[in-house]
Amino acid sequence: xxxxxxxxxxxxxxxxxxxxxxxxxxxxxxxxxxxxxxxxxxxxxxxxxxxxxxxxxxxxxxxxxxxxxxxxxxxxxxxxxxxxxxxxxxxxxxxxxxxxxxxxxxxxxxxxxxxxxxxxxxxxxxxxxxxxxxxxxxxxxxxxxxxx
Numbered sequence: 694x695x696x697x698x699x700x701x702x703x704x705x706x707x708x709x710x711x712x713x714x715x716x717x718x719x720x721x722x723x724x725x726x727x728x729x730x731x732x733x734x735x736x737x738x739x740x741x742x743x744x745x746x747x748x749x750x751x752x753x754x755x756x757x758x759x760x761x762x763x764x765x766x767x768x769x770x771x772x773x774x775x776x777x778x779x780x781x782x783x784x785x786x787x788x789x790x791x792x793x794x795x796x797x798x799x800x801x802x803x804x805x806x807x808x809x810x811x812x813x814x815x816x817x818x819x820x821x822x823x824x825x826x827x828x829x830x831x832x833x834x835x836x837x838x839x840x841x
Contacts, residue, residue: 727745727746727747727798728740728741728746728747729746729747729748729749729796730746730747730748731748731749731750731772731775731828731831731832732748732750732770732771732772732774732775732776732777732828733772733774733775733828733832733835735748735775735777735801735807736775736777740801742801743800744800745798745799745800745810746798746799746800746801747796747797747798748770748777748779748796748797748807749770749794749795749796749797749828750770750771750772750773750794750795750828750829751770751771751772751773751792751793751794751795751829752768752769752770752789752790752791752792752793752794752795753768753769753770753771753776753791754791754792755791756768756769756791757791764782764783764784765780765781765782766780766781766782766785767779767780767781768781768791770795770797770807772828772829772831772832773829773832773833774832774835775832777805777807778805778806778807779797779799779806779807779808779809779812780806780807780808780809781797781799781808781809781812783811783812785812785814786812786813786814787814788814789812789814790814793814794814794826795812795813795814796812796813797809797811797812797813798810798811798812798813799811
């Protein structure tokens with residue numbers, strides 16, 4: 694085999710290896726990508742049906758109900774325009790409260806209930822997840838009943 698042929702084979706092998714590595718990285722990135730949706734977007738069907746996603750907004754006052762097992766909690770997330778019921782089994786963050794911002798990650802079941810695998814709460818009095826704050830601001834602009 695000539696040096697020229699060896700060089701071409703080496704270059705083609707390197708390109709093939711780089712292509713395989715790129716495909717594997719992009720596949721891993723896609724499978725770990727989690728999108729954020731508001732309750733309004735979920736209610737109009739923009740959220741994926743078979744994928745994990747995040748939904749965020751405010752925990753509706755009076756909606757938190759704890760089950761007898763001590764771990765299962767149901768509550769409602771609202772963006773002031775729409776609501777979505779959530780069921781979570783696990784330990785809630787210490788800062789989880791009614792009327793405060795929350796982001797839940799999980800799947801929507803066929804009955805329209807969001808089955809959360811993880812619940813994230815605000816960090817301090819001034820913090821709300823940016824996506825949740827944007828969703829509340831957008832809902833307030835679109836809902837005449839919440840305008841001042």
